[in-house]
Amino acid sequence: xxxxxxxxxxxxxxxxxxxxxRAILKGVxxxxxxxxxxxxxxxxxxxxGTGGMQVTASVIGADDRLKVIDQGADDxxxxxxxxxxxxxxxxxxxxxxxxxASLIQxxxxxxxxxxxxxxxxxxxxxxxxxxxxxxxxxxxxxxxxALREYGAMQVKLYEDVARFGxxxxxxxxxxxxxxxxxxxxxPIPKFDNPKMDRMPALQLFGAGFEKRIYAVPPYTSVKSLDxxxxxxxxxxxxxxxxxxxxxxxxxxxxxxxxxxxxxxxxSDTDYCAGRVAxxxxxxx
Amino acid sequence: MYVAVKxxxxxxxxxxxxMAKRRRGDTGIAELSVEQIRQQLPLAVDRVMNEGSVYxxxxxxxxxKQASGDAVEAIFLLRAYRTTLPRIGYSEPLDTEAMQIExxxxxxxxxxxxxxILGPTYDYTHRLLDFSLLADAQAEGAEEAAESADSKLAVExxxxxxxxxxLNKEGLIENSRQPDEADQVPGDLTRQPISYPADRALRxxxxxxxxxxxxxxxxxxxxxxYGDSHPFAGEMRCGRVTVExxxxxxxxxxxxxxxxxTECEMVxxxxxxxxxxxxxxxxxxxxxGYSERKAMSMALIDRSLRCEELGEQVLYPNQDQEFVLSHxxxxxxxxxxxxxxxxxxVDFQSELEMIRRLRSESxxxxxxxxxxxxxxxxx
Amino acid sequence: xxxxxxxxxxxxxxxxxxxTKFYSPGKGCGDVSFDLYPGEVLGIVGESGSGKxxxxxxxxxxxxxxxxxxxxxxxxxxxxxxxxxxxxxRRILMRSEWGIVHQHARDGLRMxxxxxANIGERLMAVGERxxxxxxxxxxxxxxxxxxxxxxxxDKPSQxxxxxxxxxxxARNLVTHPRLIFMDEPTGGxxxxxxxxxxxxxxxxxxxxxxxxxxxxxxxxxxxxLAHRLMVMRRGEVVESGLTDQVLDxxxxxxxxxxxxxxxxx
Numbered sequence: 070x071x072x073x074x075x076x077x078x079x080x081x082x083x084x085x086x087x088x089x090x091r092a093i094l095k096g097v098x099x100x101x102x103x104x105x106x107x108x109x110x111x112x113x114x115x116x117x118g119t120g121g122m123q124v125t126a127s128v129i130g131a132d133d134r135l136k137v138i139d140q141g142a143d144d145x146x147x148x149x150x151x152x153x154x155x156x157x158x159x160x161x162x163x164x165x166x167x168x169x170a171s172l173i174q175x176x177x178x179x180x181x182x183x184x185x186x187x188x189x190x191x192x193x194x195x196x197x198x199x200x201x202x203x204x205x206x207x208x209x210x211x212x213x214x215a216l217r218e219y220g221a222m223q224v225k226l227y228e229d230v231a232r233f234g235x236x237x238x239x240x241x242x243x244x245x246x247x248x249x250x251x252x253x254x255x256p257i258p259k260f261d262n263p264k265m266d267r268m269p270a271l272q273l274f275g276a277g278f279e280k281r282i283y284a285v286p287p288y289t290s291v292k293s294l295d296x297x298x299x300x301x302x303x304x305x306x307x308x309x310x311x312x313x314x315x316x317x318x319x320x321x322x323x324x325x326x327x328x329x330x331x332x333x334x335x336s337d338t339d340y341c342a343g344r345v346a347x348x349x350x351x352x353x
Numbered sequence: 354m355y356v357a358v359k360x361x362x363x364x365x366x367x368x369x370x371x372m373a374k375r376r377r378g379d380t381g382i383a384e385l386s387v388e389q390i391r392q393q394l395p396l397a398v399d400r401v402m403n404e405g406s407v408y409x410x411x412x413x414x415x416x417x418k419q420a421s422g423d424a425v426e427a428i429f430l431l432r433a434y435r436t437t438l439p440r441i442g443y444s445e446p447l448d449t450e451a452m453q454i455e456x457x458x459x460x461x462x463x464x465x466x467x468x469x470i471l472g473p474t475y476d477y478t479h480r481l482l483d484f485s486l487l488a489d490a491q492a493e494g495a496e497e498a499a500e501s502a503d504s505k506l507a508v509e510x511x512x513x514x515x516x517x518x519x520l521n522k523e524g525l526i527e528n529s530r531q532p533d534e535a536d537q538v539p540g541d542l543t544r545q546p547i548s549y550p551a552d553r554a555l556r557x558x559x560x561x562x563x564x565x566x567x568x569x570x571x572x573x574x575x576x577x578x579y580g581d582s583h584p585f586a587g588e589m590r591c592g593r594v595t596v597e598x599x600x601x602x603x604x605x606x607x608x609x610x611x612x613x614x615t616e617c618e619m620v621x622x623x624x625x626x627x628x629x630x631x632x633x634x635x636x637x638x639x640x641x642g643y644s645e646r647k648a649m650s651m652a653l654i655d656r657s658l659r660c661e662e663l664g665e666q667v668l669y670p671n672q673d674q675e676f677v678l679s680h681x682x683x684x685x686x687x688x689x690x691x692x693x694x695x696x697x698x699v700d701f702q703s704e705l706e707m708i709r710r711l712r713s714e715s716x717x718x719x720x721x722x723x724x725x726x727x728x729x730x731x732x
Numbered sequence: 733x734x735x736x737x738x739x740x741x742x743x744x745x746x747x748x749x750x751x752t753k754f755y756s757p758g759k760g761c762g763d764v765s766f767d768l769y770p771g772e773v774l775g776i777v778g779e780s781g782s783g784k785x786x787x788x789x790x791x792x793x794x795x796x797x798x799x800x801x802x803x804x805x806x807x808x809x810x811x812x813x814x815x816x817x818x819x820x821x822r823r824i825l826m827r828s829e830w831g832i833v834h835q836h837a838r839d840g841l842r843m844x845x846x847x848x849a850n851i852g853e854r855l856m857a858v859g860e861r862x863x864x865x866x867x868x869x870x871x872x873x874x875x876x877x878x879x880x881x882x883x884x885x886d887k888p889s890q891x892x893x894x895x896x897x898x899x900x901x902a903r904n905l906v907t908h909p910r911l912i913f914m915d916e917p918t919g920g921x922x923x924x925x926x927x928x929x930x931x932x933x934x935x936x937x938x939x940x941x942x943x944x945x946x947x948x949x950x951x952x953x954x955x956x957l958a959h960r961l962m963v964m965r966r967g968e969v970v971e972s973g974l975t976d977q978v979l980d981x982x983x984x985x986x987x988x989x990x991x992x993x994x995x996x997x
Contacts, residue, residue: 076437105546110436114429115685116692140698147695149361177699195692206675208549216820220827220857224842227849227856230863231885233711239703258703278685280546296863304706321698322705336699664755 079126079159085109089127089282093273096284101246102214103197108280118151119277121174121193128189128273129155129172134162136170141178141319141336148176167339177240179261181318181340184270186287192255197276197283199243199253219251222294230299239304245292246285254291260303260319265291308333313344376421390414399613399642400424404683405431406543406562407438408612408641429684436543443541445597445606449616449639451512452592456643459516460586461620467513472591473643516588517618517635526620526633549675556658556674560651561640563681569646571671572653579669580657584636587620591643615640617648621656623663634663743805745770745911745943746791751800753790754967761787761967764800770910773937773944775958775975777951777990783967784947785915791945792832792913793822807910827857831904835916837896840903841888847874847899848884854907873902877932894925898932905936912937914946918953930956951990955979963987 077083085107092106111119129135135155139148143165151174152163164170167182176193184190200210203221213219222243229237242259246252254262255274265272265285272285285291293301309316311323311332318340320333335341377384391398391414401413405428413431420426456472459465471477520526539554547555560568575582594614597606619636623629636656638648660672670676680686744767754760761783768774776784789795791802793814802814807829809821826832834840841850851870852860860866871881877898879891888896897917904912917933918926934957937944948954954961955975962972963984971984982988 080437082437082439105548107544107546109543110429110432110684112433114691115688116690117688117695119688140696144361145696146361146365149365153362176695177697195689206549207679208675212819212823216823218823218857220853223856223861224845224849224853227852227863227866228845231846231848231867234714237707237711239707240700256697256700258699260703278689297861298864304703306706319699319702321702336702 076158078131079129079155080112081109081123081126085123086127089123092282093124093127093284096273096282097271097286099250100285100289101244101250101252101283103252103276103279103281103283106280106282108277111277113150113154115278116195117147118174118176118193120197120275120279120282121176121191121277122151122154122275123277124191124273124275124282125155125172125174126159128191129159129161131159131161133171134164134169136164136167136173136339137175138173138178138180138337138339139176140321141180142338144338165339166343167337177256177258178319178336179257179264181335181337182343183264184268186269188270190268190270190272192257192272192274194253194255194274194276194281195278197253197274197279197281199251214250217249219245222251223296226294226296226299230296235299236295236301242301243294245294247289248292251294252283252285252291258304258319259293259301262291262293262301263303267291306333310335310341313341313348315341315344376419385418387411387414387418390417396643397422397424399640399644400565400647401427401431402641403644403647404428404562404564405435407431407435410642425683425687429687432684440544442598442600444609445599447594447596447612447614447639449590449594449614450515452590452594452614452616454513454590454592456592457513457588457590458586459588461588462516462519465516465519474645515618517620520587520620520633524632527623527635529635529637547678549678550661551674551678553655553659553662556678557637557639557651557655559678559681560638560654563651563677564683564686565644565647565650567681567683567686568650568654571677572650572657575653575657575669575671580671581660581665582653582657583622584653584656585620586649587618587635589615589617589645589648591615591645613642615642615644615648617645617652619649619652619656634659742769744768745772745805746945747801747803748791749801749803751787751790751797751802753786753795753797755786758966759783759786761790761964764962764969766962766969766972768911768943768945770943771941772960773942773946773958775954775961776945776947776964777949777954777961778964779949779990782964784949784964786967787964788913788915788945788947792830793826794832804911827854828907829910831907831909831912833897833900833904833912833914833917835919837888837893837900840900841896843889844887846885846887847879847891850888850899850903851906854903858907869906873906874899876905876936877902878928892925893921894929897921897929901933901936905940908940909942911943911945914944916948916950917946918948918950926953933957951979963990 088107092104096102096104108120109123111122113119113122125135135152136143137148137152139145142148155161156163167173167180170188172189172191173180174191174193179190198207198210200213200222203225204210204213226236229235238259240258241253241256242262244252244254244262244265254265267288267290268285269287271287274283295301306320308320310318310320312334315335319336321336322331322333324331391410394417397417398410398413401416401424402408402410405413405416412434413427416427416430419430454470456474457467457470459469517526521528537554539558540552542555542558547559551559574580576584592614593611595608596610596612598609599606617638620633621636623632623634634656636652638651638655640648640651654671654677657671658674658677660667667673746768749765751764752762754762764787766774776787778784786795790797796815804812804814806812806825808824809817812821814822832840842853848867848870851873852866855866855869870884874881874884879895879898888899891899918929921929930953936942937957944957946957958975960973961975961978962969963978963986964970965986971978971982971987978987979991982991
């Protein structure tokens with residue numbers, strides 16, 4: 070542990086953690102509301118998960134077991150880097166198994182295995198403001214949230230339906246939390262949106278660059294925006310996973326040769342491995 | 354059977370090892386020491402201290418070495434270190450009027466109390482490569498020259514009054530602080546996130562940490578018609594200033610050290626409003642070390658961001674505080690741009706699926722049209 | 733006896749009292765008072781720099797005045813003292829009971845979304861969530877402002893200046909506002925296009941019973957649309973009265989000058 074000498078448990082000092090926990094509590098109390106917090110510089114760049122890391126650092130304890138995924142996989146470089154960071158600075162146990170983890174920090178996916186009430190999932194958020202691309206000014210978006218003025222967002226969906234016949238937003242699909250605040254679910258595919266609705270686990274969101282924390286408490290309603298006559302729907306694949314055969318999980322496309330041949334595999338590596346193990350068991 | 358790609362852990366370790374090797378370069382060449390960087394690349398060190406927002410030339414030099422000379426990476430290293438430092442206390446406001454001046458120029462008055470002091474500057478050098486620096490032996494001669502200059506510099510310059518205060522005696526320029534700002538304790542944007550609209554103290558903090566290139570370009574634009582700025586460099590001064598702190602147990606200020614600073618005050622026209630007659634207004638810049646370009650840019654942008662309080666119209670990005678303040682930080686900007694290198698397989702997959710679907714739908718629509726047209730053609 | 737409501741019994745829709753907003757001496761508008769009644773069209777005329785636009789901006793919740801009051805008789809909130817009211821109420825007004833037609837259509841339209849979305853936005857802002865209904869209403873309003881239904885998915889940038897202006901009007905009228913502010917709505921348009929737009933405006937205003945405050949430097953536009961006129965000069969109202977009266981028998985020397993300069997042209 071020579072490299073972390075001189076640093077506190079999980080890197081951040083206790084005062085900072087307390088400040089972040091207060092922001093989290095406020096976020097839990099007002100589901101979907103973006104709480105400004107005194108975001109710190111982290112030893113990773115903004116946009117690489119510093120918001121999620123600050124949240125994780127503030128809620129992690131010595132008994133926790135941490136799973137970190139990026140694009141659904143535990144072995145992507147950024148997931149490895151963040152998992153190592155906490156293994157080194159907090160000395161906590163890490164795991165790749167969704168069911169074994171008490172904390173899951175994620176970038177861009179929600180695990181396929183349903184989460185339970187004793188787990189916390191922490192999302193890394195690049196742009197916390199769902200209205201940002203409609204209205205770049207924070208002074209204005211704050212008012213829009215305060216007054217629940219979300220018509221402009223609906224305009225975007227209208228344009229999609231008018232042009233394509235259906236809503237064409239495929240990830241970072243805006244949601245309405247607890248029938249009150251519009252929220253960015255972070256850039257997860259819209260495939261994962263339904264998992265957020267009434268999820269038993271506590272969902273925390275950290276945006277390092279924007280210095281915002283927000284939360285969805287367990288069992289809270291999370292609705293994806295839509296029209297009455299054009300309801301929200303998720304992606305579907307014709308193919309199944311080339312490894313585990315799953316026909317119901319989010320699939321990544323893998324190009325296998327120079328001719329552009331491709332196969333599809335589960336983006337959630339733990340889920341995929343779990344299915345393979347389960348199918349092999351009876352034969353042993 | 355297909356096996357999912359693995360190997361993230363190993364790849365990271367290898368990347369670190371390769372980078373370390375590349376940073377060191379040819380081991381046949383003597384390694385650069387942190388002290389050499391500090392002594393011989395002081396302007397690079399100053400920039401890293403400014404945007405890293407810690408006054409520590411040694412750590413800034415270390416960061417530059419570790420970052421292979423990449424200023425933005427070095428700034429990031431210093432910031433990430435700074436954030437873990439405890440806050441012992443806040444210093445008393447620095448008295449830059451009492452600065453031990455090494456350089457001081459004014460663009461507004463030919464002569465003035467205290468005089469113009471050129472000091473060390475590249476301003477009047479001809480930008481001709483000095484090939485004598487290529488040869489190591491020549492370094493000796495340069496040292497001698499430096500020593501003789503040093504002895505002249507050593508002549509103590511008395512603290513001198515600020516140029517703009519001379520104008521203020523006639524009431525031709527606004528006060529440096531508005532009456533309602535007198536007792537204001539400035540916020541600390543490293544503890545509290547900025548909330549818009551931000552007051553001037555917070556704006557200045559943000560600008561002091563802001564990316565030098567970004568501020569330079571914005572201030573340039575403000576003088577080229579993308580803004581209504583017609584500034585004069587009222588005064589620029591560089592030198593050392595004492596830092597004082599009031600320890601709680603003592604209750605009076607004690608000296609804790611000295612910092613090298615560059616301060617710039619810009620003078621701008623102001624046409625007057627219904628409450629105020631026309632007068633000059635100010636823009637202010639204060640930065641660590643010898644960082645004149647940064648200090649001037651900061652002062653120009655400070656002034657353009659004051660347009661709302663002065664009742665001027667906000668028309669250009671350099672007058673828009675949300676635009677300037679939220680994009681000035683090189684650590685944030687670099688992080689966000691560089692994060693595009695991270696995997697985005699999942700979002701991209703979602704987009705791929707969507708594009709394919711839209712394309713196949715548009716093909717279906719077209720072939721559908723053909724299908725209905727064909728029978729008519731036959732009939 | 734009782735079928736005709738007497739003029740005195742009707743409450744003004746908007747009452748303006750001593751409204752003042754100055755940027756610097758002589759620049760802005762001072763001490764303006766008037767009442768606007770339901771269905772009435774008030775023209776504000778004067779040369780550029782006379783304070784017309786400052787006044788209009790202050791009246792329409794876009795520029796807080798230095799002093800004075802604007803009382804609006806709201807359908808939803810009752811009598812409202814505009815700048816003393818909650819911002820939430822004012823913002824709701826702006827997208828329901830009020831409309832603003834800007835001189836430059838690009839200030840009033842979303843140029844990067846379709847005509848249909850431009851018209852539908854206000855509906856969605858007040859909670860409409862049925863795509864088919866929104867589209868249907870957009871089509872009706874396109875027809876009302878004489879834009880072909882086939883253009884519904886085109887962006888305003890593909891429209892001519894006159895069409896953009898008509899689209900802006902449709903975008904405002906879709907929520908059935910009661911009060912419309914117009915800033916030189918025919919400015920910058922060809923004469924023939926102006927005539928068509930004025931004709932359309934006059935019909936819409938009459939059919940919908942709209943109250944309108946219109947700023948224009950063009951006395952011909954004022955004569956065609958406005959029931960009443962206020963003449964402004966250097967931030968002050970120098971003369972006001974029924975449109976025909978002011979234009980045919982101007983009392984103030986400045987108004988006389990304005991009217992005669994039109995005649996000479």
